[in-house]
Amino acid sequence: MGGDLRDLYFGEALYQALQGRFFDAIQRLDTELAMHHGLDQPGLDTLHYHVNDAEFDVGDFELNYRMHHRAGRAIKAVLEGAVDESVRNEAAFRLARIHFQKDQLDDAQNALARIHGVVPAQIKDDVEFLRANIDMAMGKPGDAVKVLQLVHSDESLAGFVAYNLGIGLFQDGRTREAIDQLDKAGRLPAADDAGLAIRDKTNLVLGTMLFESGDFERAKQSLDRIRLGGLFSNQALLRAGWAEASAQKYDRALVPWNMLVEREPTDAAVQEAMLAVPHAYASLNLHGRAAIMYGKALDQFNKQIEKVDASIGSIQEGRFLKALIREESRQDETWVIRLRTLPDAPETYYLMELMASHDFQTALHNYLDLEDLQSRLMTWQTSLDAFGDVIRLRAQNYEPLLPQVDAQFRELDSRMRLRLEQRRHLAQRLQAMLTAPRPDFLATAEERIAGERLALIEKQLGDSDNPQSLALRQRVARLRGALTWRLQTEYQERLTAAHVHLKELNADVETLTRQYDDFVRTRQAATHSYVGYDAQIAKLRERAADALERVDSLMDRQGKMIETVAINQLMARRERLVTQQTEARFGVADSYDRAARTQSGEEGR
């Protein structure tokens, strides 16, 4: 197998998890761990080689499947088990991370306090990073800064450490140092998409801070470092424009803003730019142009208000939830973006905006998980019906056959037992004869009959002194002597032969025993294939039905929650759009007015 993998089922759990199928991964690994811990000698099990990783991984899978309670329990079990110091420290770190994510800061700090001695190299930086985050969340930015200043992380974490250090300094009131630190962080090389995104975010925050402190030139430089295709580019373009405008450079402000107004019109930054552009034209005394742009903005706001209204209406009709659970929509990570472009689906126009909210994301993920559970439970109910059919058909097939088979088997079984007993008896005798020779035991049937006949003749002859009898007794004695001679002289040879024959018999007995065992197993399998499942299936059916009922009810409540959150957010958005619409309307009138006045002034001159 690839790498050092020794347990195939552990590999299978990883295979599922690496594809984001955490339910299947947890199920697989849970089963493996339960079997492993139930063994008398777990050291002989192949999972033994990976058991620490498996215990951690099941916690990770549960965390990814948003089961914080179980994840915490799994990791606590590792922490309290008899494990190496480094394993215990890693468990403490993971537990602290779970507590931190759940906002249980004291518990997170207590978990970190359990770390002593050897810390695995791969989590050393993560531990300190987490420690600093907890300090920040507890309102101790000074402590966080001290920790972060000592972290020398690799490229994957460097951007995050540098950013958080900047924020820590800022929250500690050291604004100048914060700006310098963020400036450094905003120039760091990035190894991957996450690194690029945090660098963009750093530059956005830095640009905003510089802008607010009135350092427009530096603000613009920082904002210019943000990638045009990145997550923060709309915000960056908007703020870059404001940085120029604040320095009274309206012509230069128009460059990023004009670029921005061509982008997706549902984005808040784009909508703000729609008003900013005519504002810049008006400031440049291009009132005619400003009037046209205000007019365009007004059109766009009207359309967007209609879209928001359509979205709200569509959500109220329940179409939003249906759109979210479309199978094809979740094939890749860009599904949210693609959903927005679906024709005739107003419910999804503002989905990107909604996704920015943590509450909405949590609710949505839970809803999708519930939908997955619902479809699993429904499939299982069908499976249980199929199992019932399989059992019924097997019973129909076996029940008429088995009594006859059992009767034949009982007869064969008694014969076999008899023969085996005989063989055992012979083996015992031969074994005894090695120390106490008994040539008579090795006599052939003929010899035994001859011996018995001689004994009979001897008995019939009695003790008579009759000469004829005497002669006959002598003959009998000779014959007995000849017989004894033969048995005694051939004894060793016969004993060897007997042992050889017994050994040959062993092979036959072995074949017979194997066939016997095979039969017994097959016979048992036949019974096991249909007997004893009824209660288990009935219980499972009941549990599945009960779970399905609960899932349905939870889905209903979770769905309503999603709709409420979505509608609330869209209502707030609508309110903002109405304000912008009013501003645009006023702008149109004002710009026409000013344009007319300018024109009449020119004519007057």
Added chain:
Amino acid sequence: MFRRNHIIVLALTLCLCSVHGWAQQDKQDKQQQQQNNQQQQMRGLDEQVQQIKSDVLGIAAELNQLEEKLLYPSGTQVAIFVALATGDPLRLDAVRLQIDGQLVAHYIYSFKELEALRKGGVQRIYLGNVATGDHKLEVVVDGKLEGGADFSRTERFTFRKEVKPKMVGLTVAGSGNTPIALGEF
């Protein structure tokens, strides 16, 4: 092993236009109250969702055991697994398996599945039943090598099924002398 970075980035809310009147403050308080209520409800729901997930996982485990006992009893059970050799750049497209001349599996890999194999995951490609004794296994692997050349190999193996469940592992490699290696467990 399976690890994911859980990077936490601190949020810093910087507001460009921060002029708020008293009326707006009142409205904001109401919105805040509404949000708090929503958050509480969400947390309550989240707890219940976690509980139902746990229950359904329990049902799944029991159902799996039942399925194995009913459909793949240990006396006849055979499971075949596929893994990629560590660090091998082969783009695995498909695997076909025949046991004793019968086609039992023909699997075409998606991008996600291939990535999971490359990161050390192991796929259980087949779970079925065979009688105890020796069996012939034919494995056909199709894919593309790093340079884009076609890769197709067929290997034949024999495995022995005993009374206990049989696990057969196949490791596929685009490079080296052993394109398909068999490991029995």
